[in-house]
Amino acid sequence: MACKLFDLSGKTAVVIGGAGGLGQAIAQGLVEAGANVLISSRKEDSLKKAQEEIKAATGETVCYYAADATNEAHVEALVAEAKKQLGGKITILVNAQxxxxxxxxxxxxxxxxxxxxxxxxxxxxxxAKHFGRHFKENGYGKIINLSSVRGKIATKGPGNAGYCATKGAVDMLTKQLASEFGPFGVTVNAIGPNITATPMMVSVFEKRAADAGVTVDEYLKQQGEGNPMRRMGTPEDIVGTAVFLAAPASDFMTGNILYPDGGLTAIG
Ligand SMILES: NC(=O)c1ccc[n+]([C@@H]2O[C@H](COP(=O)([O-])OP(=O)(O)OC[C@H]3O[C@@H](n4cnc5c(N)ncnc54)[C@H](OP(=O)(O)O)[C@@H]3O)[C@@H](O)[C@H]2O)c1
Known part of the structure; x- marks a missing residue:
């Protein structure tokens, strides 16, 4: 029998960015822990493909709904649709876009x-605004924001001004929302992964490898050597942290940023 602290049976989750490298792995992990899951992002064909892959891996069918998370009207429609498809009540929101x-x-x-x-x-x-309202009504909710080690430590050399700025902002938004939502029984935490091979990173890897005059494989090997665990992270390395933050095990933890990063932030 699954440990109750990590059991998501009866819980419902919306994963925005759920067809992406990390979002899909997290959605699958939540399904495996027992949750009923809806994935969302802008492209319906990617969502359908992710749905099929999760079904092949777990035997379970996730719901999906296409929405642009930068558009407030789309997100309001997403909340309404998720309530409809997941049986009225949502308990977990993952921002992985x-x-x-x-x-x-x-x-x-x-x-x-x-x-x-x-x-x-x-x-x-x-x-957070629109799912937060729903969570407040229920007196319970879990918000999990995908931040990055780049919210805490800058990259050596140029290129990451935009990304680091946005991830630093995610960290502070997480803490402020934790402060505001805590009294309603809603936790807000973030995950700060190290560089992970996902579709988002393919063009970055290709450019950096070309700039360094090495193959992409050689570049990835060098990247892995920069942290104490001596390897690159995989999407699966992030899943346990996400399940923990979605589960009753973390009900008294809020405003935290957890780093499944191979130890990079310990030495960074
Ligand atoms: N991979 C890494 O090395 C790494 C490291 C640390 C943190 N992270 C963070 O983890 C999260 C996921 O990254 P990833 O590597 O999984 O990226 P990814 O594979 O490119 O996936 C990103 C997902 O976000 C969706 N998306 C983008 N803009 C959106 C919008 N406006 N509305 C709704 N969905 C949108 C994309 O789908 P559509 O284009 O179809 O909308 C896609 O499903 C990001 O926040 C990223 O910054 C990644």
Whole structure:
């Protein structure tokens, strides 16, 4: 029998960015722990593919709904749709959306910077506002924000001004929301992964490897050597932390940022 502290039977979760590298792995982990899950992002075909892959891996069918999390009307519709598809009550929200575009600060395209703020932090606020209202009504809820080690430590060298700024903002939003939502029985925590091989990172890896004059495989090996565990993170490395933050085991933990990062922030 599953340990009750980590049992998500009877819980319902919405994973925004649920067709992405980390979001899909987290959605699958929540399903395996017993939750009924809806995944969301902008592209319906990616959601359908993620649904099929989760079904193949677990035998369970997740629901999906296409929405742009930067658009407040879309997020309101997502809450309504999730309530309909998940049986009226949602207990867990995961914000796993966003993107990274690396540019030198001296040449940073400001429109791109604004788009990163919109996708990586404003969307987290919009979803927290609308799911938070629902959680307050229920007197219970879990919000899990995907931050990054880059919310805490800068990258050596240029390129990450937009990304680091947005992830630092995610960390502080997490703490402030924890302060505001705690009295309603709602926890708000963040996960700060190290660099992880997901679709978001493919073009970044290719550019960095080309800049360094090495193959992508050699570049990834070098990246892994930079942390105490001496390897790159995988999406599966993030899942246990997400399940913990979604589960009763973490009911008295709020406003925290947890780092499944191979020890990078210990030495960073
Ligand atoms: N991979 C890493 O190395 C790493 C490390 C630390 C933190 N993170 C963070 O973890 C989260 C997930 O990253 P990932 O690597 O899984 O990226 P990914 O594979 O590119 O997935 C990102 C997901 O976000 C969705 N998305 C983007 N903009 C959206 C919007 N406006 N509204 C709704 N959905 C949107 C994308 O789908 P659509 O394009 O179809 O909307 C996609 O499903 C991000 O917050 C990222 O910053 C990643």
């Amino acid at each position: 966003g993107f990274n575009k690396k540019q030198d600060a001296l040449d940073f395209d400001i429109e791109t910077f604004r788009q990163m703020l919109d996708a990586n932090i404003t969307s987290f606020m919009i979803s």
